[in-house]
Amino acid sequence: MATGFFTSVDEVAARLAEAGYLASTAVATTVFLADRLGKPLLVEGPAGVGKTELAKAVAAVADARLVRLQCYEGVDEARALYEWNHAKQLLRITAGRDETWDQARTDIFSEEFLLPRPLLTAIRGSEPTVLLIDETDKADVEVEGLLLEVLSDFQVTVPELGTITAERRPFVVLTSNATRELSEALRRRCLFLHLDFPDAELEQRIVRLRVPGLDAALAESLVSVVGALRALELRKHPSVAETVDWARTLLALGADTLDDAVVRATLGVLLKHQEDIGHATEKLALA
């Protein structure tokens, strides 16, 4: 059942931190549970809070290969599961002109002509695997049906070959930006984790980990400014990635304290809409 990467919640937090991912209690607990109960982990949250990063970090600490299925509108079975290599099959048939149809048929529907796509790849291997299904909400509803079989039984049926069952369960992470409500059936098979913006203390640690040259006092100030911006009603709130970008910008500019001029000049790093910038300038009373 269990993927068996971790033995305790504390271990999850510590090892993820070593890999450069600072996990909150919620993240560490849920990752541990997903590992222990062998259930897929559905991570939802605004863009740029580190949903994809989490899967990569888990793969890194567990020394597992990362198999990634990037979902988009129109992704289908052939892109997600497997496909027969038609060109190669045709070549094989043309090459063996003298043999009977029965011989050819058994031969061209064998492993050699199968093109495994991410889902099948993740299930087939025997080494530890992290399967990342990214932006699940972008895929069509039909693909969810496909995922149901894979995620509940960890098996894939190829009519010509039979059913392929996972020897070793992959650690599955699904991410979603919640642009579309995922189906109830899919949600029920997963553990749910809402990843939100980190609290001020955690965000300071993240910034200082990612931007090592940054002064502690400046990190505190800039995180509190970002916190204030997130409390405003904006079209898009600054994400963790943008906080880190901003910290890098400030470091590059050589600013050691925040003042009106610096903030106004660099606000574009944090906010990506003109009306947001106007709104924030007004609310922060930038002179």
Place this chain on the structure above:
Amino acid sequence: MIAERLTAFVHALRANGVRVGPSETVDAAAVVEVLGLAHRERLREGLAAALLRGERQRAVFDATFDLYFPLRVGAPATPTAEVTELRDRLAAALTAGDQAAMAAVAAEAVQALGRYGNSPASDGYSASQTLDRLRPQILLARVLAALRADRATAPDFTERLQADEIRRRIQAFRDMVGTEARRRIAELRGTDRIARRAVAPTVDRIDFLYAGRDQLAELRRAVRPLSRKLATRLAARRRRASHGEIDLRRTLRRSLSTGGVPLRPAYRHRRPQRPELVLLCDVSGSVAGFADFTMLLVQALRAEFSRVRVFAFVNRMAEVTELISPALGESAQRILTEAPVMGLHGNSDYGTALGEFADRWLDAVGPRTSVLILGDARTNRRDPNLPALRLIAARARRVFWLNPEPPSLWDGGDSAATRYGSVVPMYPCRNARQLGALIERLLPV
């Protein structure tokens, strides 16, 4: 023991509108087994992962969790009776941003200041009484002064943000007092009863008619996510609908290249024509919250329509399309002050308003227009002016009336709901969830 607690907890969640099936309950039990009961916050996150299916349910979950897995049992060990001392300690905790100390003060404050009644049947603990006596809001200046004194260096940029930060901490403290008071009452009266009553509903289930100021603000914040979701669904419906029938002429011409065998059929794609939308909103006091939310939602969805026009009325009709913006605060309030929606008196009058619309803006309604009328159809016993509504309905592609009152109230008092309902279809629309479902279902592709 723990199994009973868990099932009682799950039942309480269900009673509060969180859908939890048996399989989730089994998962939750597995979570408890794996995590143990040693760390309360881990247990909270673990159970949330197993039981919840969306972030919107989180507030309900947290409040219920605090009731069923309380931080402590009974009264705090060292109760302090002095208001001033509690205030001092709260100020210190707020200055340091120390959550645990704030929670301790909250517990003691509820014990010392929140108790009311003296007979066993009628006594209890009140959060509002505690807060009235403690008045944490007056600490703002003091905490700010303390922070300023702390800071050795010159004031820097972040100082202007501190007031807001402290206000957020005070709000967090108020929430803690609420949680603590609920927990204490639950100990007196039994957890199950309190869980059913004292937990606030999720945002999308807040009744428009009874929403308070905070809830309306929360609703406004929910507009963007909801509109994004609706837009995706409308787009998907439109995409599916444009899979047209086979175009025979083009299929035959194509088949010539494959020796007359129609290998690749050609489809007749319908030209996507985005519908127009006209919104008529009653913005009088009784239904203002509903109108406000719907106007914002429709405005956020305007990319899905070729044209959106919004009209508002109390007893006069006025076009307010330009006045609506989420950044500008409460639209209904602005409309009341800036647009001529009221005549000589301030009571709503649907008949006159509809008549005026039919006179002046009937050209806004054409064969591609869907008209949504929002209001409780309470005309203060004036003439409902059904012919005007018939005129609008005859020109429009579709007309719907969304009524924030439940159908059981439609015929009480001065409501003309049934009479209007005989001309155009009328739907009850009491919360954001119903509104989303109606917009998705009703609007043509």
